[in-house]
Amino acid sequence: MQTLMMLVATLGISVCLVATASSHTVQLDSPGRLPAHQRQKRDWIWNQMHIDEEKNASLPHYVGKIKSSANRKNAKYLLEGQSAGKVFQVNADTGDVYAFERLDREKVSEYHLTARIVDKDTSKNLESPSSFTIKVHDVNDNWPVFTHRLFNASVPEMSTTGTSVIRVTAVDADDPTVADHASVMYHILKGDDFAIDSSGRIFTTTNNLDREKQARYEVVVEARDAQGLRGDSSTATVLITLQDVNDNFPVFTQTKYIFTVPEDIRVGRPVGSLFVEDPDEPQNRMTKYSIVQGEYRDTFTIETDSMRNEGIIKPIKPLDYERVRQYSFTIEATDPTINLRYLGGPPPKNTARVIINITDVDEPPNFQEPFYHFKLQENLKKPLIGSVLAIDPDAARRSIGYSIRKTSDKGQFFGITKQGDIYNEKELDREIYPWCNLTVEAKELDSSGNPTGKESIVQVHIEVLDENDNAPEFAQPYEPKVCENTAPGKLVVRISATDKDITPRDMKFRFSLSTDDSNFTLTDNHDNTANITVKYGQFDRERAKVHFLPVLISDNGRPSLTGTSTLAVAVCKCDERGEFTFCEEVGAHVGVSIQALVAIFLCILTIAAVITLLIFLRRRLRRQARAHGKSVPEIHEQLVTYDEEGGGEMDTTSYDVSVLNSARRSEAKPPRVALDARPALYAQVQKPPRLGPGAHGRLGEMAAMIEVKKEEADQDGGGPPYDTLHIYGYEGSESIAESLSSLGTDSSDSDVDYDFLNDWGPRFKMLAQLYGSESLEELVY
Secondary structure, three states, rough: OHHHHHHHHHHHHHHHHHHHHHHHHHHHHHOOOOOOOOOOOEEOOOOOEEEOOOOOOOEEEEEEEOOOOOOOOOOOEEEEEOOOOOOOOOOOOOOOEOOOOOOOOOOOOOOEOOOOOEEOOOOOOOOOEEEEEEEEOOOOOOOOOOOOOOOEEEEOOOOOOOEEEEEOOEOOOOOOOOOOOOOOOEEEEEEOOEEOOOOOOOEEEEOOOOOOOEEEEEEEEEEEOOOOOOOOEEEEEEEEEEEEEOOOOEEEEEEEEEEEEEOOOOOOOOEEEOOOOOOOOHHHOOOOEEEOOOOOOOOOOEEEEOOOOOEEEOOOOOOOOOOOOOEEEEEEEEOOOOOHHHOOOOOOOOEEEEEEEEEOOOOEEEEEEEEEEEEEEEOOOOOEEEEEEEEEOOOOOOOEEEEEOOOOOOOHHHEEOOEEEEEEEOOOOOOOOOOOEEEEEEEEEEOOOOEEEEEEEEEEEEEEOOOOOOOOOEEOOOOEEEEEEOOOOEEEEEEEOOOOOOOOOOOOOEEEEEOOOOOEEEOOOOEEEEEEEEEOOOOOOOOOOOEEEEEEEEEEOOOOOOOHEEEEEEEEEEOOOHHHHHHHOOOOOOEEEEHHHHHHHHHHHHHHHHHHHHHHHHHHHHHHHHOOOOOOOOOOOOOEEEOOOOOOOOHHHEEEEOHEEEOOOOOOOOOEOOOOOOOOOOOOOOOOOOOOOHHHHHHHHHHHHHHHHHHHHHHEOOOOOOOOOOOOOOOOOOOOOOOOOOOOOOOOOOOOOHHHHHOOOOOHHHHHHHHHHHHHHHHHH
16 A cells, blocks of 8 residues: 555656646747747756655665756756755756655654756856755554553542543554554553543443542553554553542431530530541531430530531520439431432431430529619719619529629719619719719628628619709800901801700700990800890900900700800901901900809808908907916917816816916915916815824924915916926816826825835835825925
């Protein structure tokens, strides 16, 4: 076949060459043309050659012949090109072209050369150079080769028969344009669960591929030449991985689960975990747990842990040991995302039993409400604002004590009773404390009333309600100005008001002037604003550069309140156009209410009355001093007896200090002058001293001398005072104690015998000498 094709190609070339030569001959010999007068066109009579690849004949191989229409004896043929002289050579005389190498079409399928014909002597071109092509004919000398030795593919498990897995490709280097030279045939050498078609597509041949049984398959594919001339082939390995699908139903690992939890477990905290077996991969484990039997669906819920596919039991409301001590119910595990066609039938029932035992704990008190909201009218003290209630959830039902944390917001303003009643200890101003947030503690008490350590807290929010207790005032500080030559009716300023109280929508402020004796007029606009205009005009800056205009502002609250705010209107110099050129600096005047003015006035009156009283008392003391003939300094040097041990103010007696001067003179002095002369309240009882024989006369003389000296000291008022003496004379008319003073007594005025002090030991020796009768006798003798 190959030899026949080459022969046909060679004959075709020859036919083409003869035809070309004939056509030129006919053109040269055509009648009506004069060869002597027309130049003949010369041209190459070929442009393409052919040669088979991999020829077994000895080298060189004849390719073809190049020839020009101009035949000259001195013509010389040359080849030029990348392959000229190496692969291809030409006979310079005949133009025959030869190949000096065995050609491989898979390496080079065409060669492009240039043919030249030159003069042998001058090497000048006899014709223009001509390019031509040498094509290499393909022979089926290559077998298919896979693009990869190893292919990786995947397919979902349980896929239907005929599901495409992957397409493999083997390449034949022969010429695909030649029939069956590049055709490939595929075969499966290993892998009975898969097949391959003529295009290299691998597909499944069964629908029972189960990843849980075998997750990976190795398929060996062979590629062979369609003609099978040489019997050679190539192979490739395809690794097919089965993709997991959710085709397995979850199954409980045990039929009964038992848990034990304390009753104070928080809502939402895990009680225990439920486990199931599911061989699918984690992303395909969609187990759903539910309570299918029992009366505690409203007590517990089961959440699924998506990472570990566990069922976590959690309480959705508080547990109470005193009410229910054991919970028992049936649970079921299902997978709602599973495709039932994978199971081949309805899913099986998968259930288990759950038992939850509750243990008792000493719980803190429980408030009946999560928080409390009470309302209190401002400026009002109420014995009961609201009540809180907490109970002991345990069976003991201990009593509860309540208290307010003083650290909480405004907690110092409120108190709470033993019954949980909240009251306020002082009135509150809503404008200062619109809300009061309290933290109330409830503590369990034992039988003795002592806290057991269990306590709970709750938040109490007290809303202070508003009442109309603030007078209106200016909405902002105004600084009105007016020209000194302003005409009547000129608008000075538009004012508005505000109120610290809660302003309702229907609040209406009324404006008026406190006096009509001014150069201004106020017009109420009845929209909570007012206009201040000039009444007469022509202000006199020499008399007043600033006019203070009190404005009365009333609200329509219950009761209605009126406040006074003062406008400071500056009188300015203006130019001809009425623009201000110079104004006095006026400080901001804050509006003062009538209540504030009354309070200030009362304070001033009180201070004035106190000052007047002090002046009156000072003048009275001076008059008393002059009446006794003493100078002012002597008033401060009186004898004041502080009988502080008595029963009242009657214990204090004032004496003139000048009487001490009598101690320096022996003559008789004026009688004692007492500022507060009161009779002695206690009669002094003198006790006769116990003296020995012959001492009676001397003791009487000594007693008389002491009495004379005392009388002189009492009556002497001319000596300068050197000190202020505090004399404790007697205890007053309402005191049951006797006198503490030693100036008015001696050792003989007491009926108590102090001789017993000698028997008390050395520590009382001094007292015995001072008060005993023996010491007095030794003193006399």
